[in-house]
Amino acid sequence: MSQSTFHGLYVSGLFEVEEKTSPENGWRSEWQTYTVSIVCTGANRDHRLLYEIQAKGFSAAQFWLWQDNIYFLRGSFFPSNSSTTSQDQLIFEGSEAILLAQADDFLGETINSVGITGVGVVLEKKTIVEACCQYLKKVGATEDPLSTVVTVQHSKYHPTLKATKTSKVEYLIRPSPNLSGIASIIKPGRECQIHGFIKDFNEATSSYVVVVNKVFLTDTFSDPDDKTKPKIGLPESASKKPMKVGAEFKSPLPTSASASNAALDTPDTSFSTVSSSIASTSKNPIPCNFDDLSSLPAPPAKKKARCQPKRKASNPAPVEGSEEY
Numbered sequence: 002m003s004q005s006t007f008h009g010l011y012v013s014g015l016f017e018v019e020e021k022t023s024p025e026n027g028w029r030s031e032w033q034t035y036t037v038s039i040v041c042t043g044a045n046r047d048h049r050l051l052y053e054i055q056a057k058g059f060s061a062a063q064f065w066l067w068q069d070n071i072y073f074l075r076g077s078f079f080p081s082n083s084s085t086t087s088q089d090q091l092i093f094e095g096s097e098a099i100l101l102a103q104a105d106d107f108l109g110e111t112i113n114s115v116g117i118t119g120v121g122v123v124l125e126k127k128t129i130v131e132a133c134c135q136y137l138k139k140v141g142a143t144e145d146p147l148s149t150v151v152t153v154q155h156s157k158y159h160p161t162l163k164a165t166k167t168s169k170v171e172y173l174i175r176p177s178p179n180l181s182g183i184a185s186i187i188k189p190g191r192e193c194q195i196h197g198f199i200k201d202f203n204e205a206t207s208s209y210v211v212v213v214n215k216v217f218l219t220d221t222f223s224d225p226d227d228k229t230k231p232k233i234g235l236p237e238s239a240s241k242k243p244m245k246v247g248a249e250f251k252s253p254l255p256t257s258a259s260a261s262n263a264a265l266d267t268p269d270t271s272f273s274t275v276s277s278s279i280a281s282t283s284k285n286p287i288p289c290n291f292d293d294l295s296s297l298p299a300p301p302a303k304k305k306a307r308c309q310p311k312r313k314a315s316n317p318a319p320v321e322g323s324e325e326y
Contacts, residue, residue, distance in 0.1 A: 008119070008120035008121060008156070009077055009078070009079070009119065009120075009155050009168075010079075010117060010118070010119040010155050011075070011076070011078065011117070011118045011119070012075065012076070012078040012091060012117045012118075012199075013073070013075035013076075013115070013116050014073070014075075014111075014114045014116055014198075015071055015101070015109070015111040016039075016056065016072055016073075016074050016111070016115075017037060017038060017072075017104050017111060018035050018037055018056075018066045018068055018069070018072060019035075019036045019037060019053070019068065019069075020035065020036040021033065021034070021066070021067075021068060022034045022036055022055075023035075030060060031059070032057050032058070032059050032161060033059075034055055034057050035056045035058075035066050036053055036055065036056075037053070037055075037074070037091070038053050039051070039054060039086075040114070041112060041113050041115075041201060041202075042112055042200070043201045044131075044173055044200045044210045045131050045132065045201075049112070052089075052202055053087050054087070054089040054090065054091055055087070055088070055090045055091065056091045056093060057092050058076075058092075058094065060095025060096050061095075064096045064098065065095075066098055069103060069104045069105070070103055070104060071100075071101045071104055071109075071111065072098045072099060072100055073099040074091065074098055074099075075094075076091055076092045076093030077091070077157060078092075078117065079091075079157070080169075080170065080208070080209060081168070082168055082169055082206075083207055084204070084207055086202065090159075090161075092160060113200060114198070115199045116196070116197070116198045116199075117170075117196075117209075118195070119153065119155050119170060119194070120155070120192065120195075121153040121155040121156070121170075121193070122153065122154050122190065122191070123151055123153055123187055123188065123189050123191050124153065124154050124169065124189060125151070125152040125189060126150070126151050126152075126187060126189060127149070127150050128147040128149055128150070129147070129148050130147060130148070131148050131175070134146050134175055134176060137175070137177065147176060148175045148176060149173075149174040149176075150171055150172070150173055150174075151172045151195075152169055152170075152172075152206075153169065153170055153171075153172060153193070153195065154168075154169050155170065170208055170209050170211055171203055171206065171209065171210050171211065172195050172213050173200070173210055173211065173212050174187075174213045174216065175213070180213065180216065183218075186218065187216070187218075191218060192218075192219045193216055194216070194219060195211070195215070195216050196213070196214050197211040197213040197214050197215075198212055198214070
């Protein structure tokens with residue numbers, strides 16, 4: 002059997018309160034227990050079916066539910082998978098119950114109104130033929146469309162029993178256009194999240210039958226037939242042979258001559274200060290060997306700049322009308 006996950010069932014829908022079964026203990030806040038019913042028509046049969054369950058809510062007296070009223074309830078669901086559904090429990094938030102109307106004055110319907118969402122591990126998968134799905138048969142096809150029945154195991158901590166409760170639910174995936182592809186991917190051992198509504202109760206397996214509207218495969222599914230382990234980290238050869246502390250460092254770059262030449266085959270664009278000075282003074286630069294700088298010709302000596310001739314002082318010409326003293 003596959004391992005159970007710690008994700009349970011969450012239901013929401015319309016319920017008629019038939020009776021309050023918990024004793025009256027004053028106005029203190031405590032768990033209150035009521036008898037409600039899940040009303041449905043059957044997965045492949047047209048009958049009005051009522052399945053009584055227990056609804057427990059922790060609340061004060063001002064949030065009590067009253068008999069013969071229709072409420073919208075939501076919370077965790079714990080099926081007992083027994084022959085009778087009277088031990089199945091709905092744990093709802095007592096302060097979040099929404100009163101809709103009295104049962105005699107309610108104009109709506111409570112049939113097939115309980116939605117369910119669950120995450121669990123697939124235990125079994127099979128296909129059946131339903132008479133109600135014959136309209137999905139393609140034109141010219143000789144085979145009947147097949148519906149997929151998936152049994153999923155759920156597990157969740159029960160707040161009143163103080164223990165983990167495990168339950169099973171049968172999900173009916175009909176061959177509609179939006180679900181025909183996902184049915185082929187689901188197989189035993191996989192974990193998935195399923196949305197739907199309660200349609201029937203299978204007395205042979207003591208499990209609720211849920212008509213599926215949407216299916217999601219989670220990222221944490223596990224296939225029991227797949228024995229291979231995921232490869233994480235370094236390769237197996239490298240992880241089993243660790244390097245010594247004093248081992249010589251090995252470069253990750255390729256060591257072959259062809260690989261190094263291909264990687265380093267680039268034009269030489271580096272110039273030294275000596276080669277740049279030669280290129281600036283000669284039109285035809287002489288190839289030089291950088292390993293032996295003594296073979297390079299010496300640069301020409303700079304010519305000493307000549308000083309400018311000194312100017313001789315001359316007497317200014319006498320101005321007419323001036324007298325000499």
